[in-house]
Amino acid sequence: MNIHQSQFATNENCNIKVIANDTSLDYPKIRPQRLHTWFNLIPVDEYEKNRPKKILFLDSFATVVKQSNSEEVPYKAFFEGDKEMSVVVRHGIIFVWYGDDLTNPDRPFPTLFENPYPTKYVTSVPTIFENTHVMDFVENGSDNLHFRHVHKWEHSKIYNHKITPDTITLEQDTRIHYGRCSFNPFIRAMSYILPTLILKHDYAYHGPGIAIVGAEGKGSPESHSMVTLTPEGENRTRVYVTIAMPETTFPPLMEKTYQFVTGGTRKLCEWSAGVLANYVKNEFDVDAVIWKDRKVMHQYNLLRSEKHLQNVIDWGKTFYPKDFIAPSQPEEKTDDEREWLVLDSERNIRQGKIKSYKIGTQSVIAYRDSKNIIHVKDAYCPHQGAHLGVEGRIENDCVRCPFHGFHFNSDDGNCRGSNVDNERKVLEGLHLKAFDYRVVKGKVEVFI
Ligand code: FES
Ligand SMILES: [Fe+2]
Incomplete structure (x- = not known):
């Protein structure tokens, strides 16, 4: 538009x-982009496929060097090509710490899944959101009202909203016709054919760059889901959805037949995880339209019932660089x-x-x-x-x-x-x- x-x-x-x-x-540069936190720098598969010399990261770039197979951490990362960063490779993603001290994180890398599946965690292709700050995604998850008006969900109720210095956790009861808000006519049409989903979501934000999303309920397969964010350029955000499914998702005969037909290169549950990961991120597309032209205000005028949202905004500020000074209001x-x-x-x-x-x-x-x-x-x-x-x-x-x-x-x-x-x-x-x-x-x- x-x-x-x-x-x-x-x-x-x-x-x-x-x-x-x-x-x-x-x-407006009211929120700094260089938050001190863990970010997804690049998924392993994306790095291995393209071996990019430079990876856009924050308002600058980073480089990745592959180590020999015997190294404990198989990749090294360097901010602006020469400043070594702390790296953790987990669930198919190369995570890096950004902060004043690039090799000594202020916050330890979080445990994302207590019991990870032995199957592959498959990451979507990235979607790039213009004029979008990573905190938009975090605020969005706690913003109960918008689910109805932006995503056209029939019901959304957020509860058990808890904030600690490192995490935000919350639960959400929902009733959804998935894809009803989509700009893609095919996905929108599917939302009228597919059954209503009645899901309980669990969200856990580990800093502003990583969110774990659990969904339980009718029509939802057992899975592990994660949304990871990479700020790039002056004001863009790269978004990845990662999903894994256990091998028990499909009947054993179906799984074995799929593996036989594909020559054993991939499991059916892993192929399905990839399809789902690339489908789920459609839901962000409608948010993106609003974020792109939204004015980032010095102070939102929140309702009394939205106090928890102000707490989320204040939590985001704890990741700001210490010397950050917001521009004054004109x-x-x-x-x-x-x-x-x-x-x-x-x-x-x-x-x-x-x-x-x-x-x-x-x-x-x-x-x-x-x-x-x-x-x-x-x-x-x-x-x-x-x-x-x-x-x-x-x-x-x-x-x-x-x-x-x-x-x-x-x-x-x-x-x-x-x-x-x-x-x-x-x-x-x-x-x-x-x-x-x-x-x-x-x-x-x-x-x-
Ligand atoms: S009604 Fe919330 S931004 Fe307009
Ligand atoms: Fe949203």
């Missing part, structure tokens, strides 16, 4: 700045500093359709309500910063946020929660900012 981004060009005739399209995005412009800028032609703003713009550093949305009145609002949701022009929509003359489904009134900007039929309900503290506008010779001008 493209956002109309803009830069100024002066219109000399009327002393009003006209906006031209631009595609650059300013990524000051709001005073009326003297604001000016009238042309937003768009009046006729381009349509009833019930959100249009997105960027004017200088300000992102706004514009639409007409059912009485044909134009509204120009802040593009970012005051709750957790989702871009309202990306998958947001107009419902009952309110702007509906795509992240948690909250509705904001067109007239006063008040938030009415996700159930817009409850007319009296207003969520305190959540208010969508409006911008003054005027129409001059068919052009909408905004006071920014």
Whole structure:
């Protein structure tokens, strides 16, 4: 989904700045990327297949050198090619420690599975998420509301949410039509054919880079699952899903027949684990759409029921480098500093359709309500910063946020929660900012 981004060009005739399209995005560096924790540098199979000279890692790169077979750790890793890192090879992944001291981790490598299976742990191909910080994934797992609105799960309840210095653990009861939220029409169609899953999830985050996910219930095969994250470039995250299944997953005859047909190169349970790993990561694709254009706020406006989410955010900060200083929040412009800028032609703003713009550093949305009145609002949701022009929509003359489904009134900007039929309900503290506008010779001008 493209956002109309803009830069100024002066219109000399009327002393009003006209906006031209631009595609650059300013990524706020409110959260540091160089967290001090264990990361997946690269899965062994991916390394062995391509033997890359450099592996994108953090805002830089790392290199891997294969040791002789007799070495205890079969791979060495070097940050920026020459600074040796602490390496642990576990479940088919080369994990590295990043911190001030690259060879002496502040935190020991965690035990990921108490009783690992003897079968192979198979890792998906990576998915690269733009403008996504690894903490987005961690916050996401504790964000109960979003499962319903982003993933379209019928039920989600999070409980036993516990935070220790090294881990976050939680349990979640769910009812899911898996793939219902997918952008892929085939996967979405499958979600109507496949049975409803009633699953209990167990999550364990071992630092921001590694999550173990357990699922038990009707329709879920016994398996070990892990999501591992690699920050790369300035603001991207590489995501891998790893799954293993025990050999008892399929009847022995089926397993033996598969091995016979494939010449014994792989087990059926391992092939299935690979298929599942590559399928499961589809579920993140819908999150990615929101994360890509989301504003990372200095402070989210969380509901009282979301206190545990603030604890997750604070936990993430314990992995920051000690010398990290967040950039200060830009000051709001005073009326003297604001000016009238042309937003768009009046006729381009349509009833019930959100249009997105960027004017200088300000992102706004514009639409007409059912009485044909134009509204120009802040593009970012005051709750957790989702871009309202990306998958947001107009419902009952309110702007509906795509992240948690909250509705904001067109007239006063008040938030009415996700159930817009409850007319009296207003969520305190959540208010969508409006911008003054005027129409001059068919052009909408905004006071920014
Ligand atoms: S970010 Fe939560 S409702 Fe908009
Ligand atoms: Fe999500």
